Each structure stands twice: as structure tokens, then as C-alpha cells.
Amino acid sequence: MATREQIEFIGLVVDHLMAQGVIEPGLLYESPFTDVAPQGPVQLFDNARTTRIFDVIEEINRSAIA
DSSP states (O other), X not given: OOOHHHHHHHHHHHHHHHHHSOOOGGGGGSTTHHHHOXXXXXXXXXXXXXXXXXXXXXHHHHHHHO
């Protein structure tokens, strides 16, 4: 089950994507994301899930640009 912080973090990603259409992966290590997880997604998710988050972001970014 997801924690409140995980849900909030992913919610911020979704909000950013809805507003901007793309997201630079490095932004996950800046505010407002670090307001939820000061060390970025690795603080909230295991390695496999962190990798999956970045993979999904890359897929979304590619489709938004194409």
C-alpha cells in the first residue's frame, strides 16, 4: 500500500505534467518535490519503482514532443 508521501509525490508529478506537458527528471530533486521527499524519489520508493517512475516520465516526454 502506498504511503501518503508517495501519493503526494506522484500527485505533484501528475500536476506538473498536466500543467506543462513534460517534466525534466532532474526536477524531481527540486522543490516542490523535495518538500515531500527532501532526497527525491529514492527516499520514498525502492530502486525498481524509482526506475519505473523515470521510465514513465521519459515515455511521456517522448510522446509529448512527437
